[in-house]
Amino acid sequence: MNSREIADLNHKYVIDTYGKGRALAFVKGSGSRVEDADGKTYLDFLSGLAVNGLGHCHPKVVEAIKTQAETLIHVSNLYYIEPQVELARRLVENSFASKSFFCNSGAEANEAAIKLARKWGNTEGGGPCIVTLRDSFHGRTIATITATGQEKFQKCFHPLPEGFRYASLNDLKSIEAVLDEGTSAIMLEVIQAEGGVNVATREFMTGIRRLCDERNLLLILDEVQTGMGRTGTLFGYERYGIEPDVITLAKSLGGGVPIGAMLAGPKVAETFQPGDHASTFGGNPLASAAAVATLDVMTGAGFLENVRELSDYLFSRLGDLKEKHGFIKDVRGLGMLIGVEFDSPVGTIVGECAENGLIVGTAGANVLRLLPPLTTTREEIDEAFDIIGPAVEAFKE
Numbered sequence: 001m002n003s004r005e006i007a008d009l010n011h012k013y014v015i016d017t018y019g020k021g022r023a024l025a026f027v028k029g030s031g032s033r034v035e036d037a038d039g040k041t042y043l044d045f046l047s048g049l050a051v052n053g054l055g056h057c058h059p060k061v062v063e064a065i066k067t068q069a070e071t072l073i074h075v076s077n078l079y080y081i082e083p084q085v086e087l088a089r090r091l092v093e094n095s096f097a098s099k100s101f102f103c104n105s106g107a108e109a110n111e112a113a114i115k116l117a118r119k120w121g122n123t124e125g126g127g128p129c130i131v132t133l134r135d136s137f138h139g140r141t142i143a144t145i146t147a148t149g150q151e152k153f154q155k156c157f158h159p160l161p162e163g164f165r166y167a168s169l170n171d172l173k174s175i176e177a178v179l180d181e182g183t184s185a186i187m188l189e190v191i192q193a194e195g196g197v198n199v200a201t202r203e204f205m206t207g208i209r210r211l212c213d214e215r216n217l218l219l220i221l222d223e224v225q226t227g228m229g230r231t232g233t234l235f236g237y238e239r240y241g242i243e244p245d246v247i248t249l250a251k252s253l254g255g256g257v258p259i260g261a262m263l264a265g266p267k268v269a270e271t272f273q274p275g276d277h278a279s280t281f282g283g284n285p286l287a288s289a290a291a292v293a294t295l296d297v298m299t300g301a302g303f304l305e306n307v308r309e310l311s312d313y314l315f316s317r318l319g320d321l322k323e324k325h326g327f328i329k330d331v332r333g334l335g336m337l338i339g340v341e342f343d344s345p346v347g348t349i350v351g352e353c354a355e356n357g358l359i360v361g362t363a364g365a366n367v368l369r370l371l372p373p374l375t376t377t378r379e380e381i382d383e384a385f386d387i388i389g390p391a392v393e394a395f396k397e
């Protein structure tokens with residue numbers, strides 16, 4: 001099938017929740033490149049929305065999936081699962097956490113964190129309420145759209161669950177204003193990725209940690225997008241010199257295979273007891289083996305240093321672009337999670353880039369979002385700028 005035929009079948013048989021635009025269907029990928037069903041190749045600087053941290057079909061991940069698929073694809077969580085415990089061990093050894101829970105997606109990982117905070121709050125903490133931030137994004141289930149501080153994701157889906165209050169990023173006072181005896185946790189992203197690539201300041205993060213310590217609250221970080229090397233450290237919280245009580249992961253964790261995780265620190269590692277939570281596929285052998293391989297690559301010598309170097313280079317190239325064009329308002333982000341804010345909607349730039357063989361995305365109407373694979377190269381970055389440069393030039397014409 002060509003891209004048009006695939007798009008037509010999609011419109012006929014798939015419920016259209018994504019509002020897909022141009023007829024573009026990718027059928028093959030390797031490293032930073034993807035090929036569409038019409039044989040055209042693209043440089044992929046969106047990485048499946050931060051899922052393909054190791055690029056497409058990383059050989060180590062492919063090998064792990066093949067080996068595991070020939071051995072054992074699934075067993076129930078009623079039994080012990082070797083790849084799952086290997087994954088849990090690696091996550092714990094490389095983080096603040098004491099224990100892990102596995103599921104299948106970012107929203108599901110956040111559901112686990114919300115339930116954990118509720119149980120802890122109802123039994124040991126102040127109560128069931130969770131403070132989240134405006135412009136956040138935590139997923140599309142009923143609880144996670146409620147945690148998401150954006151009305152546009154909530155409208156039409158009322159009644160929403162009770163027990164969520166909203167504050168503002170980088171405004172500690174707004175958090176203090178909504179805390180009361182019923183609060184158990186503060187939940188946020190260190191970079192609001194979907195919300196416009198808004199970066200938490202160091203002062204804000206250390207202030208929240210202090211507040212959580214003073215008031216006996218859990219600090220839950222949604223690292224679904226910022227985790228797994230995306231910010232240039234394995235987890236985003238490491239950029240801030242603080243430790244959370246809980247983080248949630250998904251996206252890049254499985255190198256492209258769906259898997260989510262909630263990591264819990266010592267304060268709450270024993271809060272869930274048998275029967276409190278479950279997920280049939282959570283941490284199954286296939287997904288766990290893919291995640292073990294992914295994590296092994298990311299924690300390999302020099303991997304994250306290289307991400308930081310490439311990030312510096314990307315930011316310097318974007319800085320040059322900003323100097324040149326007054327309509328670029330801001331360049332922000334950390335590591336390989338980058339937003340370029342323009343003074344008006346950037347849809348035409350995204351279209352122009354795709355036309356010329358580069359996949360990029362948006363984060364809100366005016367923000368161009370770049371999520372290159374962490375395995376990209378300087379040469380590929382230069383190649384991307386050969387496409388972005390003219391697209392930006394043409395922006396105001």
Ligand SMILES: Cc1ncc(COP(=O)(O)O)c(C=O)c1O
Binds near residue numbers: 105194
């Ligand atoms: C920070 C954050 N949390 C949660 C989610 C939801 O993840 P999923 O789509 O895997 O449920 C996303 C997805 O974009 C995200 O960026």
